[in-house]
Amino acid sequence: MSGFVIARDHPSLPGHFPGRPVVPGVVVLDRVLDAVEAAHGPLGALRLPQVKFVRPLLPGQRAEVAIEPLADAGAASPRWRFRVERDGELLASGEVAAG
Numbered sequence: 290m291s292g293f294v295i296a297r298d299h300p301s302l303p304g305h306f307p308g309r310p311v312v313p314g315v316v317v318l319d320r321v322l323d324a325v326e327a328a329h330g331p332l333g334a335l336r337l338p339q340v341k342f343v344r345p346l347l348p349g350q351r352a353e354v355a356i357e358p359l360a361d362a363g364a365a366s367p368r369w370r371f372r373v374e375r376d377g378e379l380l381a382s383g384e385v386a387a388g
Contacts, residue, residue, distance in 0.1 A: 290353040290354065290355045291320075291323075291324040291327060291328075291353065291354045292351055292352065292353045292354075293320045293323075293351070293352055293354070294349060294350065294351050294352075295312045295316060295346065295348050295349075295350075296348065296349070297310075297348040297349050299312075299316070299348065301313050301315075301316050302348055310347070310348050311345045311346070311347060312345070312346040312347065312348060314340075314342050314381070317342075317346055317352070317373055317380070317381055318337060318340065318381075320352070320354055320373075321354050321356075321371050321373065321381075321385065322335055322385065324354040324356055324371070325356055325369055325371070325385050328356060329367075332367075332387045333387065333388070334387070334388060335385055335386065335387055336385070336386045336387075336388075337383060337384070337385055337386075338383075338384050338386055339383045339384045340381065340382075340383035340384075341381065341382055341383055342380070342381045343379050343380060343381060343382070344375075344378065344379070344380045345380070346373075346375060346380055350375055351375065352373050352374065352375045352380060353373070353374050353375070354371060354372070354373050355371065355372045355374070356369045356370070356371045356385070357369060357370050357371075359384070366386055366387050366388040367386070367387050368384055368385065368386045368387070369384065369385045369386075370382070370383075370384055371383060371384070371385060
């Protein structure tokens with residue numbers, strides 16, 4: 290698992306949402322892609338064919354990214370399943386595909 294925290298002064302937060310900032314999904318997904326590339330090296334273009342957000346991540350909260358290869362990950366276009374959790378609670382899940 291790979292952990293991350295989005296600082297309260299992150300440039301994506303103003304306006305998302307005023308008075309109660311929530312980490313944008315695209316920022317969370319960027320950390321997912323970082324975790325895949327940290328584990329498997331640079332992969333070039335990546336796709337996210339399936340993503341589901343279940344709960345919000347707030348600035349300053351620590352989240353963990355878990356990735357696991359799918360059965361066909363040895364193919365020319367490997368794929369991984371991911372989960373983003375905070376204290377064991379699911380925040381987001383989905384798939385990442387190379388190519």
